[in-house]
Amino acid sequence: MSGQRLAGRRAVITGGANGLGAATAELFAAEGAQVVLADLDRAADAGRALVERIEAAGGTAYFVPVDVRDVDGTIAMVDRAAELMGGVDAVVASAGVGAPPTATGSVRQLVDMDAGSYDLVMDVNVKGVFVTCQRAAQLMIAGGYGGTLVTLASMASKRPTAGVYSISKAACWMLTRCLAHELGRYGIRANAIGPGYVDTELFRSMVVAGAGDDLDEQEVWVEARRSQVALGRLGTPLDIAQCALFLTSDESSYFSGSILHPDGGYTSTFGGG
Numbered sequence: 354m355s356g357q358r359l360a361g362r363r364a365v366i367t368g369g370a371n372g373l374g375a376a377t378a379e380l381f382a383a384e385g386a387q388v389v390l391a392d393l394d395r396a397a398d399a400g401r402a403l404v405e406r407i408e409a410a411g412g413t414a415y416f417v418p419v420d421v422r423d424v425d426g427t428i429a430m431v432d433r434a435a436e437l438m439g440g441v442d443a444v445v446a447s448a449g450v451g452a453p454p455t456a457t458g459s460v461r462q463l464v465d466m467d468a469g470s471y472d473l474v475m476d477v478n479v480k481g482v483f484v485t486c487q488r489a490a491q492l493m494i495a496g497g498y499g500g501t502l503v504t505l506a507s508m509a510s511k512r513p514t515a516g517v518y519s520i521s522k523a524a525c526w527m528l529t530r531c532l533a534h535e536l537g538r539y540g541i542r543a544n545a546i547g548p549g550y551v552d553t554e555l556f557r558s559m560v561v562a563g564a565g566d567d568l569d570e571q572e573v574w575v576e577a578r579r580s581q582v583a584l585g586r587l588g589t590p591l592d593i594a595q596c597a598l599f600l601t602s603d604e605s606s607y608f609s610g611s612i613l614h615p616d617g618g619y620t621s622t623f624g625g626g
């Protein structure tokens with residue numbers, strides 16, 4: 354345990370088994386929160402291993418399987434999280450998918466995309482965030498204790514360069530603003546994080562979508578992006594987790610409806626700001 358900035362808080366973290374969600378879960382637990390990692394069955398081994406690491410460090414964590422495309426299953430997941438932790442007063446909605454490959458391998462990411470791929474990305478990145486936040490907000494309102502909702506948007510929320518992924522992240526950002534508008538009166542704050550490039554499994558799927566399977570081409574693609582970052586490096590999952598910690602802690606008590614960009618300066622110095 355390293356701090357108490359989230360002492361007594363009860364957080365649901367979707368996509369909590371890997372990447373940014375996992376780093377957030379570990380940091381939240383170290384700061385005194387109970388955490389539920391909600392993720393796909395196929396991520397259960399990684400999720401349960403993280404639960405063990407958190408518990409070994411003195412924290413409290415649970416793994417609850419969910420596919421956030423399944424509305425009833427997502428509602429049941431949030432209810433189960435509340436049962437395990439004695440309530441829910443924080444959400445970090447990190448479950449997400451990158452741009453799917455197009456049928457032709459073309460960079461024309463919308464013109465060559467089948468409608469099923471469009472639905473997949475929108476269902477996970479928008480509807481899954483909506484249902485998770487909606488159910489958690491209902492419990493927060495019923496409990497009368499307020500809370501925080503943090504969504505993982507992207508700098509792609511402001512940049513039309515990633516096809517349906519950009520569309521989904523723009524929608525995620527507006528969803529967050531609508532939640533902030535509607536829920537402020539209940540003491541519920543909603544904010545989005547718009548990360549830059551962070552080397553995770555999802556990022557690697559974007560690299561393949563952009564550069565194909567050739568490893569040298571992939572390296573060139575990554576280097577081109579890295580060189581556009583003002584700070585000259587890709588982000589780490591901890592860079593993003595620290596932003597989620599700020600937006601969940603009382604230190605951000607007057608933030609709602611905002612999007613923060615832990616992106617090494619990319620959005621405001623290169624494109625999209």
Ligand SMILES: NC(=O)c1ccc[n+]([C@@H]2O[C@H](COP(=O)([O-])OP(=O)(O)OC[C@H]3O[C@@H](n4cnc5c(N)ncnc54)[C@H](O)[C@@H]3O)[C@@H](O)[C@H]2O)c1
Nearest residue numbers: 368371372373420421448449505507548550551553554555
């Ligand atoms: N990595 C980046 O560069 C980056 C940049 C901007 C935004 N983001 C966003 O941050 C979030 C986390 O991304 P990441 O890089 O940690 O990705 P990741 O692939 O490492 O982790 C995503 C997690 O979401 C889970 N997931 C996927 N579909 C799911 C579903 N239907 N139901 C439940 N869980 C599901 C996966 O199993 C995985 O554990 C995503 O929303 C992503 O769009 C990432």
